[in-house]
Amino acid sequence: MITLRPGTRARFSTNFYHQTWHILSDPHGALLLSRLLWGLSFQRQPDTVVIIDRRFIDPNPFDAKQGDPIALVPADLTHLRARTARHLSRRSATPGTTSGTVRWHTWGLDAAVDEWRTQRAAGTWWRVWRPEEDVRAAEVTQLGGLLNVRASSSLLRRWAVHVATMRDHAYKGMSYTELDGSKWEPCRSDGEVQTFRDYRQRVSVATISRREVLAAENELGTPAELRPLVWSMNDTVRSRRR
Structure with a gap:
């Protein structure tokens, strides 16, 4: 289980609205989330999960209902059962001692972001980004007290790029991007990342x-x-x- 450093400044929340689970934050939080997704997509250790635990989870910015911890799950390596999710949810409430520090590499993300922006500006994004990812395991749903965000490695990378660039098309300080399987084959439980410049x-x-x-x-x-x-x-x- 990988968690954020105690001094991490980013904050998040979650809510369920319009039949969609939302991850809520500010632009800084979105950039951190994109790097978590990108780095996780290259993970090779089975049964790995990234937990954004309760230390970093706010009440949501709409009605202040407390948000849920967030689990980022690489579908190629990890199957998170409900019982395990409940255990992780309880454990994340009172994080214990750490057993080490992970050096989180995100090589390639900046280049992928630049490529996406170039293709989008040229109007040829569909030639490069027509989905070829494995979307069968894509899922954004509540599981055992966690918001379970699960996808294949290729889809995690696509989500990372979209989350990293969502601020490019902000409207009145708000931006969003969908966490779905693809336009042609949506995931079983839709999700969305939404940010506000004045989130806090x-x-x-x-x-x-x-x-x-x-x-x-x-x-x-x-x-x-x-x-x-x-x-x-x-x-x-x-x-x-x-």
Whole structure:
């Protein structure tokens, strides 16, 4: 199990919306995620998994529900069972002592990113990036308290390039890219990476909103009833800050 260094600055969250699991962060977090995906795609040690544990997981920036730890799984090498995922989820809550440091290489990612940008600018991206990856094992779903992001090595590399370049087409500080098998053969459970330039501010606002909504409610409703109340309170909290 590979985890991030304790001093890592990046933060992430997750949520399930429109039948899609989202990984949420800021542009810095997206760049880190892209390098994790790229390096993992070249892993040769069986039963390897990268865990973004609870130390780096925020409440989500919409309604402040706590996000799940994230497991990045190389489908060619690792089969993550639900029981194992539950164990990893519990373990990630209180990380123990480390047994060593991994030097995480991402040689080739920058060149692949440059090639993708060149082909996209020339309008010939489909000639180079027409999917030939093994998409059969692609999966983005919740498993045993983890958000399980699983793909073949070739697909992990494609995802890494798309995540690394998603900021190229940001709109009003927001950008996103899909984690799917391909346009022609989507994975069984769709996923998406979404970033906000003001991600940390959004998390802070949503956390305050949720706390105030819960304090004002005499009877707690269902999560579906709570979410719109927090969304509405977000505007009030932002107005107070301004």
